[in-house]
Amino acid sequence: MAGVLGLAACGGSGGGGGQAAQSSAATGGGKQQVEVFSWWTGPGEADGLQAMKKIFEERNPNYTFFDAAVAGGSGDKAKALLQSKLQADTPPDTFQGHAGAELQGYIKAGDLEDLTFLYDELKLKDVFPAQLVDQISVQGKIYSVPVNIHRSNVLWFNPKVLKEAGVAAAPTTIEEFVADLEKVKAKGKIPLSVGSEWTVTHLLENVLLGTLGTDAYNALFKPGADWNSPQVAKALENFKTILSYAGDPQDDWQPAAKQVADGQAAFTIMGDWAYGYFHNPPEGGLGKKSKEDFDWAPAPGTGGTYLWLSDSFTLPKGAKNRDGAIAWLKVAASKEGQDAFNPKKGSIPARKDADQSLYTDYLADALKDWSSDKLAGSIQHGVSVSQPWLAAINEAVGLFIAGKDVAALQKALAVAAQANAQ
Numbered sequence: 317m318a319g320v321l322g323l324a325a326c327g328g329s330g331g332g333g334g335q336a337a338q339s340s341a342a343t344g345g346g347k348q349q350v351e352v353f354s355w356w357t358g359p360g361e362a363d364g365l366q367a368m369k370k371i372f373e374e375r376n377p378n379y380t381f382f383d384a385a386v387a388g389g390s391g392d393k394a395k396a397l398l399q400s401k402l403q404a405d406t407p408p409d410t411f412q413g414h415a416g417a418e419l420q421g422y423i424k425a426g427d428l429e430d431l432t433f434l435y436d437e438l439k440l441k442d443v444f445p446a447q448l449v450d451q452i453s454v455q456g457k458i459y460s461v462p463v464n465i466h467r468s469n470v471l472w473f474n475p476k477v478l479k480e481a482g483v484a485a486a487p488t489t490i491e492e493f494v495a496d497l498e499k500v501k502a503k504g505k506i507p508l509s510v511g512s513e514w515t516v517t518h519l520l521e522n523v524l525l526g527t528l529g530t531d532a533y534n535a536l537f538k539p540g541a542d543w544n545s546p547q548v549a550k551a552l553e554n555f556k557t558i559l560s561y562a563g564d565p566q567d568d569w570q571p572a573a574k575q576v577a578d579g580q581a582a583f584t585i586m587g588d589w590a591y592g593y594f595h596n597p598p599e600g601g602l603g604k605k606s607k608e609d610f611d612w613a614p615a616p617g618t619g620g621t622y623l624w625l626s627d628s629f630t631l632p633k634g635a636k637n638r639d640g641a642i643a644w645l646k647v648a649a650s651k652e653g654q655d656a657f658n659p660k661k662g663s664i665p666a667r668k669d670a671d672q673s674l675y676t677d678y679l680a681d682a683l684k685d686w687s688s689d690k691l692a693g694s695i696q697h698g699v700s701v702s703q704p705w706l707a708a709i710n711e712a713v714g715l716f717i718a719g720k721d722v723a724a725l726q727k728a729l730a731v732a733a734q735a736n737a738q
């Protein structure tokens with residue numbers, strides 16, 4: 317790895333906050349439930365979790381997996397509920413948290429147990445990249461188990477729609493991208509599909525990286541960074557231009573991605589969880605044909621950089637079924653668990669010793685790029701900014717969607733950085 321690493325439906329077994337409260341109670345058969353909290357309920361997301369659940373239940377006949385997932389891409393709703401559970405000292409047995417600034421917040425708040433004992437027992441320091449372990453550590457103690465590496469900066473496109481519009485190849489620069497969006501518009505198709513508000517922040521991080529380049533992007537998260545610069549202004553102008561080609565916002569990332577797969581829209585910029593959704597067989601996914609129904613390239617201007625994020629699982633202090641949670645973490649940490657989860661999730665394993673033959677098609681490209689690209693940390697998915705900082709960015713983006721005022725957006729982003737960079 318190059319560079320510096322840097323409230324709705326419930327899934328599977330059903331239930332919500334109320335049922336979650338009894339999650340670690342013994343069930344009828346004398347089995348104990350393990351409450352696993354995530355936001356992987358939707359098509360393309362739940363498949364990976366189910367694959368890991370299967371292994372967990374096979375390995376642990378005395379436990380049942382209790383799916384406490386809260387719907388909503390990127391976990392905005394889940395994280396709000398989680399916060400209230402942590403504050404009320406009723407944590408789930410284990411929860412999904414992003415490596416980086418997001419996890420550091422939970423660690424500093426004293427919400428998590430140190431997992432060094434598990435790292436020692438399973439020799440995990442040997443199998444995870446050192447820079448990744450750094451993102452989930454404070455003062456030498458390690459607080460979560462990373463299950464994957466996702467890529468944020470993927471431009472997904474429908475090759476047939478591009479062809480109809482006379483676009484010969486995926487755009488590699490922002491200028492080419494804007495020209496291509498215009499060509500698609502002229503053909504009457506949706507140039508760019510977007511989902512709920514967080515997907516627009518996701519687009520923003522990609523346009524910032526694509527405009528500023530990797531080093532200047534990474535510098536934005538250091539104390540004293542200059543968000544008022546003309547370069548950031550240029551990036552935000554690009555963002556405004558690109559956003560002017562967006563179709564009607566869809567409810568979440570899946571319906572936005574589906575517009576591309578179905579040929580209604582040409583492009584969407586989304587993380588590689590979209591691959592699981594496009595590619596997985598129907599029920600879980602769309603069962604679409606790679607390179608025919610959908611194709612991919614680095615988001616414009618970001619080739620050679622992996623805008624990364626990583627999902628990890630934790631052991632909250634006061635977990636009711638602590639042993640069950642540790643059993644879950646062991647599966648999440650294992651080669652078998654990661655190799656079952658990631659090909660379905662559309663991510664590459666966090667472990668360095670995974671079975672590479674399982675990662676084909678898009679995922680083979682991802683593995684290759686991960687080993688050679690420069691790294692930049694995602695904003696929307698917890699790497700570069702803390703949760704309060706992200707909340708301020710999301711609010712600024714929300715106002716921007718309504719008012720399209722670049723100067724106001726830049727000012728709000730600068731204020732958010734000043735208040736939150738550490």
Ligand code: GAL
Pocket residue numbers: 355356361388389390391414466569587589625626627696697
């Ligand atoms: C990210 C998460 C991914 C995926 C995505 C869309 O924050 O890390 O695993 O679930 O949200 O929901």
